[in-house]
Amino acid sequence: MANKFVKRIIEITDYQTHILEELRKGVVLTTSDAGRINAMAISWGMLGVEWNKPIFITFVRTGRFTHELLTKNPQFTVNIPQGKRPQDIISYLGRHSGRTEDKITALGLHTVESPNVNVCGIAELPLTLECRVIYRQTQDIEDFICAGDIPDTMYPKNVDSSFYGNNRDLHTAFYGEIVGAYIIENEC
Numbered sequence: 001m002a003n004k005f006v007k008r009i010i011e012i013t014d015y016q017t018h019i020l021e022e023l024r025k026g027v028v029l030t031t032s033d034a035g036r037i038n039a040m041a042i043s044w045g046m047l048g049v050e051w052n053k054p055i056f057i058t059f060v061r062t063g064r065f066t067h068e069l070l071t072k073n074p075q076f077t078v079n080i081p082q083g084k085r086p087q088d089i090i091s092y093l094g095r096h097s098g099r100t101e102d103k104i105t106a107l108g109l110h111t112v113e114s115p116n117v118n119v120c121g122i123a124e125l126p127l128t129l130e131c132r133v134i135y136r137q138t139q140d141i142e143d144f145i146c147a148g149d150i151p152d153t154m155y156p157k158n159v160d161s162s163f164y165g166n167n168r169d170l171h172t173a174f175y176g177e178i179v180g181a182y183i184i185e186n187e188c
């Protein structure tokens, strides 16, 4: 029988500690454009307030397929584990690129339509933030101050853009206004 899912609307403030704890371990960022859905692991991000709006900032290296999709369609969802962490899924999404494969299909993930953005949530990572990009800014290597070895270790010039880990590409900060938040649950 096909899975049926329902969405329970939540207040972000009730879950902010959980969101930040899971972020450090790795969560998922989902993007889409022209019918193509992609998801990648992230562990850098910020949850806060700017322009009097709740904001999630995600930092995506310029060479990621996700960066290309986010530039074309500036909306995303953040997909966060609740309960048991699906570590295998998160690791896979962090080591393979959507540029060469459809990761959602490869993993058999269940996508669930979002009410407020045109990017789906993922049932296997049920706590979902729906975000619309208000602002984006690509970081500049010249602007690192008192950064110690960060520029050299995080942006090694001899590592090609296609590598899933640290490589030569800088990050773009995408400031997403959180326009909705929900938990995907199985319909009883």
Ligand SMILES: Cc1cc2nc3c(=O)[nH]c(=O)nc-3n(C[C@H](O)[C@H](O)[C@H](O)COP(=O)(O)O)c2cc1C
Binding pocket: 025, 026, 027, 038, 039, 040, 041, 042, 043, 044, 045, 059, 060, 061, 064, 065, 066, 067, 090, 091, 093, 094, 095, 096, 097, 098, 099, 163, 164, 165
């Ligand atoms: C736990 C974990 C966290 C990651 N965090 C980030 C991140 O915050 N920003 C980033 O650009 N890449 C991050 N990555 C790397 C991307 O997930 C990885 O390069 C992925 O293959 C990119 O997918 P895409 O090419 O389909 O966009 C992380 C990888 C892992 C395993």
